[in-house]
Amino acid sequence: MMDDEIDIQPWPVLELIGRAVALTSVAQRGLIEMDDDSDVFTRETDRFELSTWARTELTNWITDAELAILNTPIGNLSDEQLLGADEALYAAGAVAWALRAVRDEYMPVPDSDAFNAAVMAWAPGPWDQVRKLQKQVRLRSDEDLAGERERMELWYWRGGDVSAEDLVDVVAEIEAADLMPTVNGDLAVGGGIAFGSLSEDEQDEITWIAEQRLRALNWVCGFGDSWETAPLEID
Template sequence: MSHEKSEKLLVLPDWRTVSLRALCLGMFLVRMNVEEGLKRKAVTSDKAPQGLAESLDRYLKNHGVLASLSPNEKTLVGKPVGSWAMQDIVNTSWRAEALGSILWALTQFESLPPYDTPFVLPEILGKLGNPDDFPNRTTLRTPIELSKARNAAELWHWRARTAVVQRRGVAPPPGLTFPGIIAQSAKMAFQERLIPQPIDNDFPFSGKPYSKLSDAEYQNAGSIAQERHFAFNWLCGYSANWDETSTST
């Protein structure tokens, strides 16, 4: 696992920057819902609900969100309503995990869901409430809390990537085995209270060891971990640029 930033001074985003990032993601996910609905109903962009584009545009401008969108977000938001590709919709849908993590960082959730439980989109969007007073209803957690959450996210993401390496048939480092590496990591992570009690010397996921996940479970597990890791790296100052935040492990 990478700790490349450990010896560098990390500059954490302030409370207002984090609040605006939450609003950006909230708007982005609302747009994703619209795009998904149009795709599901096979409605063409020229038949999109009248005034929808104007409504989203007003939201961006009226709540100070437009200037806080990342370049990648601006590109997608700038596309005509109903024109997103399905992959854009899928990729954006997983940003719910990033938004949920940020809302936890802003004390809108008492605890993070376990890593086998995704955030519920309507619930996290509901936490944003009125965008005008949202920042004033938030408090940013301490750097120590954020760092511990980041470490847990990195561990879960590392476990997902280790599964990828195993499935590709890559050999472990000389003198080691993947089960041994995983068992040692799980033991240490549990001792540090970063993961629940291991099952069969492995990270626990939905009541079974990570190594026993189905393909669908594995895909979900990896996406949850990656998005939370991404959000917490940004929250912990690993990058000032949202789009360029690294999730190396």
């Protein structure tokens, strides 16, 4: 299960920054949609400013589908678009982590509100200039990127249909490589809890978030010609 050496060729830092900011903008659109504490006029004003800024500042990095989410008025997002905003939050966290925009040595499992808040706090918004961030970030080493990509791959794998025999073998490899915490022959989430002892909903959430982060890290590492074609699995 564990990877041999992979050839990492990260995208240029400015491309990573632009993609991270595009993703945080989509995530912010989702947060605006769900903000029940603000009236519709305020939320629509925030959405309009975000959309207008993105159409000019993020034109090189945002996808058509993402821009459609930003352009959709309050109360009109489809379920698919709301899911896209959720996916963007976790993908943004992976790209921001790669840029050291957050200080965490590893991305948290299970997810952490503090980690997501730090990602969103780092991201610029209307009417900031994205290029100014180049002096504030530093891409992590290939070794760090490969290690975190492999950890997310293992979390995603663990959430699938794993046999007891395969789990024993993989955990032995993990422990030999000192790659990530384990407990009682299983992957350990924060607090030293075995993945297998979590509820089905908790397992599904960890697996789904790992999927978003893994695909994002695969793109960061240079797999795929574009964001849309970045693979989940690497041959």
